[in-house]
Amino acid sequence: MSEETARKPFPVSWDQFHRDARALAWRLNGAGPFQALVAVTRGGLVPAAIVAREIGLRVIDTLCVASYDHTTQGEMQVLKGLSDAIMKVGGEGGKGLLIVDDLVDTGKTARVVRQIAPKAHIAAVYAKPMGKPLVDTFITEVSQDTWIFFPWDTGLSFQPPIRDGAA
Ligand SMILES: O=P(O)(O)OC[C@H]1O[C@H](OP(=O)(O)OP(=O)(O)O)[C@H](O)[C@@H]1O
Numbered sequence: 001m002s003e004e005t006a007r008k009p010f011p012v013s014w015d016q017f018h019r020d021a022r023a024l025a026w027r028l029n030g031a032g033p034f035q036a037l038v039a040v041t042r043g044g045l046v047p048a049a050i051v052a053r054e055i056g057l058r059v060i061d062t063l064c065v066a067s068y069d070h071t072t073q074g075e076m077q078v079l080k081g082l083s084d085a086i087m088k089v090g091g092e093g094g095k096g097l098l099i100v101d102d103l104v105d106t107g108k109t110a111r112v113v114r115q116i117a118p119k120a121h122i123a124a125v126y127a128k129p130m131g132k133p134l135v136d137t138f139i140t141e142v143s144q145d146t147w148i149f150f151p152w153d154t155g156l157s158f159q160p161p162i163r164d165g166a167a
């Protein structure tokens, strides 16, 4: 689902995102043990920092994938895989790795992540129904036709009054 076809905008403030990422950390705290954390860039970098702080992980790597050009999903590209060092720390199939992303939508990204580290624990802050079965842990589910607007992609702007047709 792209931003153009999604019917329901779901704007998330920094405050809300911090709360939701902390809720994810609470849930993950009992799900380990984890030896290292992996952030799925770029969106996963923000919750990864919050989760790492909360559950005390200091060995952190990135898995760099790209598929959306702004709001349109294209060919999935792995720009950087997991380092040999992190795979050694994570063990066979990445079973000691906690992999964090901001959201799972169609599940295309999570599927690629799963191929790279089949035994890792994959977590996302937000999940849409198509992607939900591909992650081990998430916090908030939104409908498939929702577009989540993250605080790092948005800014304050004038809102027309509701009676003038505001969404
Ligand atoms: O479940 P999917 O349909 O694959 O969509 C979810 C992915 O899409 C977004 O990343 P994007 O590829 O836009 O890159 P970014 O994190 O750099 O913004 C988001 O951060 C997830 O990683």
Ligand SMILES: O=c1[nH]c(=O)c2nc[nH]c2[nH]1
Pocket (backbone or CB within 6 Å): 068, 103, 105, 146, 147, 148, 149, 150, 153
């Ligand atoms: O900012 C975003 N919001 C979304 O809902 C979404 N789905 C995939 N990629 C996304 N990016």
Ligand SMILES: [Mg+2]
Pocket (backbone or CB within 6 Å): 040, 041, 042, 043, 044, 101, 102, 109
């Ligand atoms: Mg991403």
